[in-house]
Amino acid sequence: MTLRKAKKIYLENYAGAIVESLNWLFQFALALSAFYFIALLKNIFKFSEYPNVSEWLKIGLFIFELIIIFWYLYKALNNPGLFRNIDSKLKLVQHIISEEKNNEQLAVTEKVYSEELLKLKKYMTEEKPFLNPSLTIQDISDAIEIPVRDLSILINHKLEQHFYDFVNTYRIERAMDILKDVTKSKVTVLEILYEVGFNSKSSFNTAFKKQTGNTPTSYRKNL
Template sequence: MEIILNAGLGIGSLMFLLLLFKTGKKQEDYFFLCWIVVTLGQIAFYGVTIYRFELRSVWAIATFGLPLLGAPLLFLYILALTGRFVTWKTVLAHLSVYPIYILLLFLIQERDGVVLIASNGLFRLPKNPPVWMQYYAVPLALSALFYCIWDLVLLRKHSQNIVEFFSFHEKVNLRWVNYIVYSYFLLFLVASFLIFGAIHFQLLPIENAFALVGITLCLMLIAFVLYGFRQTAVFSNIDVGRTMDSKVSAAEKASYSKSGLTPSKIETLANQLSTYMEQEKPFLNEDLNLTLLAEQSQISPSYLSQIVNQYFQKNFYDFINQHRVEEAKKRLLSADYRHLSILGIAFDCGFKSKSSFNRYFKKYTGKAPSEFRKK
């Protein structure tokens, strides 16, 4: 088990160095760097206290309480990654629980004349321990559960916003971050089960229980590495959320009646947009988003969103991809494009992947692209 913990430390350290030397780091990258450091600290805590030596007093409290930093740092990372600018006030509000926890435990142990000793992954309890020593881990469990739920709520809102701001899902859906949050929740369940079983039913030695918790944490960190490299959202400079940042708020969408656009003005702008789409074909740009189209068509983002939603009765994703499918239909039947494969036409029409093209083409036409081309 110690080998796996050491492997997790090595892989995590490599990941930290790769991200540290990444150029053009954004706010979310710094949160992620901090999360890696804290996670490595947690893994090191299990490795040291189980296989090396005990930690005492402040050192024991500070390292045992690291999950109170890990959970909020992952939340702040997701918050920034989905387009919110995180202020220092927000950062301090979420991270302040950790120093408060350390200070309270230190003061309580001084008051009661005891010294907290971390051994085998937890605090060693004396005979007839004070009541507070039996519940010292409760804040960590509550924090993990609370932030897991909040993370999932954030990611759900982000997935709902994608169709209103982007014409593609690839590299912006953050599905891989969902996997990380679910693994965090799994870690919480595994830790609770193992520790409860070890303490109350002696299912396994307590040191093995915490070693398994550390291994689960290592596996989660390794999964982050694999998904990060595969999806490239952590290691590249993809700007996932900035398009959505304060361009068209939910309040604006909910109050289209207060936008000042009259029916005649809406129709005029809709015709302007339709003409621009037909003549300039901006949808051929695979990275087209609401902000970019607003700049190109000279229609404000809020007006553009209202026109697409209200006049055309579509979200932005469907509006753009319908134009892409129409263009693909023309090219699939045109002799001028017979030299191109179906996938080549899909890419030329603005689709980022074969799967998204096939899925949306069949949704819109009822036929697969290959079937449509044969007719």
């Protein structure tokens, strides 16, 4: 539950460092669960009629432990962004909305949201902050002077998009423009994904296919 909440908060407030990075936490939790399960079996067999099985499981646990340690180090060295903290003060949008309902003074009118939406879209189009691979909702909030709380409700609730998907929409549109540009036919997909703000080929392909129904390569071929 905690990991799911963290991932949802990430989606609502961040647009970089690969959201898939949180998957490693689930993988790590599963690996630890498997480790403790094998350890339990080892102790059961130790006091059974098959003590030899316990010894084999003991060796297996040692090897498994080494694999987990090396895997963890590999992740840490190759993806330092995985261990970046999420602001503990951030709240889920659904909780913010509940607070609004209980406090009329906090409520923002639809007219204000419409004005803020125009301001947000103008900023995204003209300043292109989405090109920053580490963009956060706080960055945009500071730039257009709209409180993070209101901006989060505007994007995640009013537009019914996670901030992550909202930003990626602009990134994909920019990527599509580059793919359509005949003068940039020599530019590789890898170069494009970095240019538009992505830092992972898998996340770029996933977002591109989600928005267009095609992979970047097939999209370019079908032009």
